[in-house]
Amino acid sequence: xxxxxxxxxxxxxxxxxxxxxxxxxxxxxxxxxxxxxxxxxxxxxxxxxxxxxxxxxxxxxxxxxxxxxxxxxxxxxxxxxxxxxxxxxxxxxxxxxxxxxxxxxxxxxxxxxxxxxxxxxxxxxxxxxxxxxxxxxxxxxxxxxxxxxxxxxxxxxxxxxxxxxxxxxxxxxxxxxxxxxxxxxxxxxxxxxxxxxxxxxxxxxxxxxxxxxxxxxxxxxxxxxxxxxxxxxxxxxxxxxxxxxxxxxxxxxxxxxxxxxxxxxxxxxxxxxxxxxxxxxxxxxxxxxxxxxxxxxx
Numbered sequence: 001x002x003x004x005x006x007x008x009x010x011x012x013x014x015x016x017x018x019x020x021x022x023x024x025x026x027x028x029x030x031x032x033x034x035x036x037x038x039x040x041x042x043x044x045x046x047x048x049x050x051x052x053x054x055x056x057x058x059x060x061x062x063x064x065x066x067x068x069x070x071x072x073x074x075x076x077x078x079x080x081x082x083x084x085x086x087x088x089x090x091x092x093x094x095x096x097x098x099x100x101x102x103x104x105x106x107x108x109x110x111x112x113x114x115x116x117x118x119x120x121x122x123x124x125x126x127x128x129x130x131x132x133x134x135x136x137x138x139x140x141x142x143x144x145x146x147x148x149x150x151x152x153x154x155x156x157x158x159x160x161x162x163x164x165x166x167x168x169x170x171x172x173x174x175x176x177x178x179x180x181x182x183x184x185x186x187x188x189x190x191x192x193x194x195x196x197x198x199x200x201x202x203x204x205x206x207x208x209x210x211x212x213x214x215x216x217x218x219x220x221x222x223x224x225x226x227x228x229x230x231x232x233x234x235x236x237x238x239x240x241x242x243x244x245x246x247x248x249x250x251x252x253x254x255x256x257x258x259x260x261x262x263x264x265x266x267x268x269x270x271x272x273x274x275x276x277x278x279x280x281x282x283x284x285x286x287x288x289x290x291x292x293x294x295x296x297x298x
């Protein structure tokens with residue numbers, strides 16, 4: 001049996017923020033007419049910001065189920081995921097509007113504008129195989145390949161493997177029926193978190209210095225890659241008293257390698273701002289326990 005599924009999603013969010021202070025009328029105290037800025041507002045000012053967020057998601061999965069023999073079945077699946085996120089901001093400001101009622105930045109005597117744009121793309125390909133024996137023992141293995149536009153120039157792709165198994169031991173003949181139902185499970189896998197859009201790029205900052213000039217901003221890191229999280233989980237699901245009492249227990253251990261932290265480069269290189277690098281390592285472990293009891297049936 002072969003089945004496929006394609007999901008396409010597009011989100012667009014646009015906002016507008018406006019700040020307006022009319023010019024002070026004659027006789028107004030100039031101190032009370034000042035805005036919460038560092039300049040005189042007696043002649044009026046207007047500021048406007050327009051952020052636009054765009055998110056595109058494309059997911060495709062294909063799955064093939066087959067029965068190898070009466071006791072053994074297999075499910076093979078492949079997947080493709082494409083993500084594209086962009087943020088665009090436009091900000092304008094006008095001072096000295098000149099007359100009350102004027103709400104146009106273009107009519108101001110002093111104007112200023114700023115615009116920024118960032119875009120990040122991610123492509124992921126995955127393959128998974130699950131084998132089921134007599135609908136009680138399940139073993140799953142998978143691998144995912146990711147490539148992200150935010151990675152450094154020396155890093156083209158990363159791979160994340162995983163493997164898991166579960167056993168409904170209560171379906172075995174040797175398990176006493178009086179003990180209810182019990183499923184044992186174990187899993188191991190890896191996942192990643194990508195850096196920001198421009199974290200790996202060498203950048204410069206433009207200045208107005210007797211004309212135009214540039215100064216160093218960010219050193220850049222061609223080896224910058226994602227954080228990698230490796231997690232192991234062991235647990236069980238059990239139910240008793242005709243499934244009126246259920247218990248879920250999990251113990252997990254996570255280790256993050258190549259964690260992203262800001263590192264200050266040597267001042268002798270001329271770049272004073274910190275640079276993101278894969279230099280950290282963290283660990284996390286714990287238990288999760290959930291108990292549900294249906295005290296009354298009626």
